Amino acid sequence: MAAKDQIESIFSGSNGAYLADLYAQWVENPESVDPSFSDLFMMLDDAHNIIVKDARGASWSPRPLTDILHDIDEKAASTPQKTTQITHVQIEAAVHDSIRAIALINAYRNFGHQYAQLDPLKLAHRILVADLDPKTYGFAAQDMDRPIFVGNKIASFLPKEIHTLSEIIAGLQRVYCRSIAWEYIYLQDLEQRHWLMQKIESQGVINLAIEDKKRILQQITEAVGLENFCQKRYVGVKRFGLDGAEVTIPALHALIRQAVQYDVQSISMGMAHRGRLNVLTNVIGKSFTALFYEFSGGSYKPEGISGAADVKYHLGYRKTVEVAGKTIELSMAFNPSHLEAVGAVVEGQVRAEQDRSSNKHLAVILHGDAAFAGQGVVYEILAMSQLPAYQTGGSIHIVINNQIGFTTVPEESSSGYYCTDVAKVARAPIIHVNGDDPEAVVKVMQLAVAFRERFSTDVVVDLVCYRRHGHNETDEPVFTQPVMTQAIRKHDNLYKVYADKLAKEGVISFAESEANWNEFQEYLQESYVVAQNYRVNEMEWIAKEWQEMKFRGQDRQNFSTAISHDIVQKIGKALSSYAEGFDCHPKLIRQLEVKAQMFSTGVGIDWATAEALAFGSLLVEGYPVRLTGQDCQRGTFSHRNAVLFDQKTQQPYVLLNHIQPEQAKIDIYNSHLSEFAVLGFEYGYSCTNANALILWEAQFGDFVNSAQIIIDQFISAGESKWLQMSGLVMLLPHAQEGQGAEHSSARLERFLQLCAEDNMQICNLTTPANYFHALRRQLKRNYRQPLVIMSPKSLLRHKLAQSPLSGFTDQTQFLPVIDEVDPTVTDKEAIKRVVICSGKVYYDLLMRRLELRCELQSEQITLVRLEQFYPFPASELAEILSGYPNAEMVWCQEEPENMGGWNFVDRKIEKILREMNHKTSFVKYVGRLSAASPATGLASVYKAEQATLVDQALDH
The missing domain is CATH 3.40.50.970 (Thiamin diphosphate (ThDP)-binding fold, Pyr/PP domains)
Known part of the structure; x- marks a missing residue:
């Protein structure tokens, strides 16, 4: 009998059924079959059904044994029985060859890329790794021309059921080891692997038209x-x-x-x-x-x-x-x-x-x-x-x-x-x-x-x-x-x-x-x-919607950011209710009730509510909003809770997507733990859609320097280098609160160092209303600029850091500088000291001043807030300072002297004072001493330092 006929006999009729029976026994009890067959079956892995006449074809997952036996029985019944008797030794040898050949085929699918002809210079030496060497699988040189059964579905480049070993290897090297090397077997998706395998192994010789x-x-x-x-x-x-x-x-x-x-x-x-x-x-x-x-x-x-x-x-x-x-x-x-x-x-x-x-x-x-x-x-x-x-x-x-x-x-x-x-x-x-x-x-x-x-x-x-x-x-x-x-x-x-x-x-x-x-x-x-x-x-390279924007040096304008009372109430309703049947957490229900009270009384609007009003009003006007960042759906400080989750189903409910039937959509996503790629992504998004508000929030402002390349090369210089505008908003929690060097500073000084040529806006805000206007201002203008906000932490729930609803409506607008708001300060000429500050330290100064006034020790000190560092509001600040002709000027900050805003504002304030011929042209610094670390990690030290600088600022 010819070798080819002998192989066909071994894998057909009753012999095939015999092999299937042995396999069935081995599955039930590996020790019940001859050790030689047990070793062979252990090598089958995904290709086990190939042995029984390729009843199904190549597979990556085990096929039920009942299906295999059923196919084998049907095939055995319909196949003419050969009279030639095949010995147990011949069956074992043929099965052994098939399994080894299949293992070699799979090895090429896994490792054939290592033998591919990839280097145009031919300097890389091609070495046949052990996984691709037939010797690894027990084949010798004399086996190269021996016919081996592999079935006609194990690989499309092997169209016949029986091939010699040399034919199999030649086909494998033609597919996997020429000018293209494929890595795909590690893919976890079964359909993807099969799709690629079919495409790779069926293409044959590349023959273009x-x-x-x-x-x-x-x-x-x-x-x-x-x-x-x-x-x-x-x-x-x-x-x-x-x-x-x-x-x-x-x-x-x-x-x-x-x-x-x-x-x-x-x-x-x-x-x-x-x-x-x-x-x-x-x-x-x-x-x-x-x-x-x-x-x-x-x-x-x-x-x-x-x-x-x-x-x-x-x-x-x-x-x-x-x-x-x-x-x-x-x-x-x-x-x-x-x-x-x-x-x-x-x-x-x-x-x-x-x-x-x-x-x-x-x-x-x-x-x-x-x-x-x-x-x-x-x-x-x-x-x-x-x-x-x-x-x-x-x-x-x-x-x-x-x-x-x-x-x-x-x-x-x-x-x-x-x-x-x-x-x-x-x-x-x-x-x-x-x-x-x-x-x-x-x-x-x-x-x-x-x-x-x-x-x-x-x-x-x-x-x-x-x-x-x-x-x-x-x-x-x-x-x-x-x-x-x-x-x-x-x-x-x-x-x-x-x-x-x-x-x-x-x-x-x-x-x-x-x-x-x-x-x-x-x-x-x-x-x-x-x-x-x-x-x-x-x-011509600038998209049409961006060509309508005004570049630096052109007629740039800001438009009204206030909204109507009707819009306020409509948004308020959406922020204080949820869909029927939604299982809301009891504590969040209480928060929604508090919000409803804010809108009914018109007072007590906190930071998160002001933000939601800005978002909601833009959505109603047709502007999409996108906010991403680590934990931003809830907010690092659990203040936002913009996405509610059903307590039984985990289904999300975004309050601001239910203001009215016709509105734009807000997307709020928790990002993965990345700053560099995420900030780059949001910058790219903001450079594409000029009419959407795009925000990225850092978990703490301290972590923003992981994305320094995006800030230095794109955000701060993109318009100057490439005429590429961006309206991206960066929310960077920033304040000294005794939480240590990595949870206190967004490195305000570094952002200020980047400021020039009207390239971006840097704010350290003190009121929810100003935050609202700053956000809306991003889209209510005929140009776009990045906005970096040193956003608050403790102020999110501070009783004094609230705004009335009147601060969002009528003729209100963003205030880059806020003068003294105490109505008892009437005689400005009597003021002996003006303390200029920014951000959270204002409230420390304010509360301490209230304490000292009870002691009749601070009646001649006023507080002025610089809300926007850049573009520096020189004219607005000059107008306010001119009202205090007899006062000395103090800059107070809680950051160390070599950080924060001091080195940025010092000369600018002095210039204002000189130009108005003020009594003093000198600005006194009050704050922490220069330091290598932005903050202490010891709460007791923080409190002592903070109390000292506040008292120094108030001349106490």
Whole structure:
């Protein structure tokens, strides 16, 4: 009998049933069968049913034994019985071969990526790891041509039931070990694994249509051509070129082309400086003329628009293009040199688009290999990808892996096997692909988009390339990477590699490719000539709703922030009631009753209620509101309780979403424990939707410095560098209350140090009404500015820190400075001391002054509150101080002298006093001494220090 016939006999008819019976016995009692079969069955794992004639096909979860036996009985009854007798030894050997072959197949699915041909330079040595070595599974050289039964459903690249071992290995290496390496077996979702496996193993040899190959070559011609042109035309000028990784351009084109097939309406991209200029022009559509104008030192901004501007490889762009007969908007986010920070911003931009229209918006983030492995914000972004507050339906991550970070080699930049290992936390498939195989790259991008569309999860594509020059065009890489540099200098560029390939295939002659190359070089030269007289006339990259806003230096206006009594009462009703049948906690019911009393009496409006009035009034006017932060639904200090939870079902109930039938929506999300990525996300959201109030609340203001990059590079400087406005509100709990160095300071002084050119607003408020107006002011104006509020802690429930309803209606407005409010102070000329302060210390001063007045010791001291530090309200403060011609001026703060507002206000107040020819031009400081730590952790020390500074301020 031939070997093939013998294998078929073993796995058919009564022999198959016999194996199934043995398997059944083993499941019930492993010791009831011969040890040799017991060992074999233990190896089956998910593939156990393959042994019994592949009754069901490949499976990742155990199949009920009754189903297997039923199928085997039916197959045995319908299969003609062979007369040849098969011995127990032959059955055992055949089963053993099948199990070992299946184990080898699964090993390639798990580890085949380690043997793939990924390095274009061929410097990485391919070693057949033990998991992929047939010897590991007991096969020897003489076994390579032996037929083995694997079934016809275990792998689609093995169409027959019986293959030789060499055929199996060849198929596995064709699928898993060529230009594409797949990592997906770790995915927990069964459907995702099966879907990917089917796509991977059924694709066979990549065979694109001729027109597709020509289109890819043209894209490569333009990508390589631009870099070559700039290298010759702008010698020694930094551009952080894409040289060596030009396959990124056809990769993005393939992604976009696939995305429009799913009716994606916009793609928002974020990337670092490497290759950015190439993507801006060759993908998004920025003109080469504009690019060359910037190379010559020209600004991207029209004349008359002020700002610091930025280097050309940080700039963004936006353009609507037509692809495959469909329209799609492409945009590139502005970004700093701080690697990976822009990723969170892009995610926020896409979520903003999805929230106001549809989910047909896609985030594409391009990374560097060293940064993807090294920057912690990458993990933060991946960790938020499936969270309700931040999910965007899956993002496409493309790693431009040039196998080096500046001068740092992969062995020094990551502890993982790949730079992409971190992406596994997001349950994202990871696909590695050789950058010198553009057709494989295109196929991978098509599959990545299809996977994202099907499963709404992230996908990571690792483009393994190289960097032809140094970190920048003035850098010499041979000093630190001599071997790689020599290999690169001998290696043809991608245009030459692919043009040669297509010429050999007869797709397009090399002469025709060269003609196309020369034509593109002529076009670049023409654009260069035009650029000499080019001027920017319009800001076409700015979305229409933002073009309607006024930039710094233009006619900026604030409008009324007060609301009507009717709106107040309507919101009050929503804030003090809930749906019928909702099981509310008794303590929260009491809080709602207190709120109802506030609105009925018109007094006692606290901080949380004022905030809700601001939110609610904007919702009624059609402005959406979004608030995120750690524990913000309840509030760190249990003051907000904006989302109620049914005590039986856990179902949430958002009070402010039930004001009236026609209103905008408020979203309040508890964030994960992240500041960097979360703040970046909210900034991106705020830069996209100009007509929504976006707020981020820190658990304590002290933790905001975990997001310092977003503050320094984006929030404070975004408009100056990129004309990118933001109306983001940051709520940072801040005050000295004896809670230690990490629960006392939002580092007010650092924010003030960033203030210039009317770039943002910094407030330390003392009344709920002023908080209300500050929030509404964010949208009731013809421009947008970030607002940073040193928000209160103990004042949230302070009996004196309340406002009457009259402070929210009629002609009321935000007050940047509040004069003395004590009606007994009538003779201002008699005042001997004006204490200027800000924030919570005002109430400490106020209560102590009341005590001292009882002792008749402080009748000649008045309190003035600076509510807004920046923009500094010089005229408002001057008007108030001029009313106290005979008073000395004191600045009182509870922060140490080297912190807080003192160093910011000192010279500004003195200037005001000099300009009004005041009696004194000197401001006295009262507060804590300079300190390394912002606060003591000892309550007793805090109380003593606070009492001392308050008494000093009141001259007691």
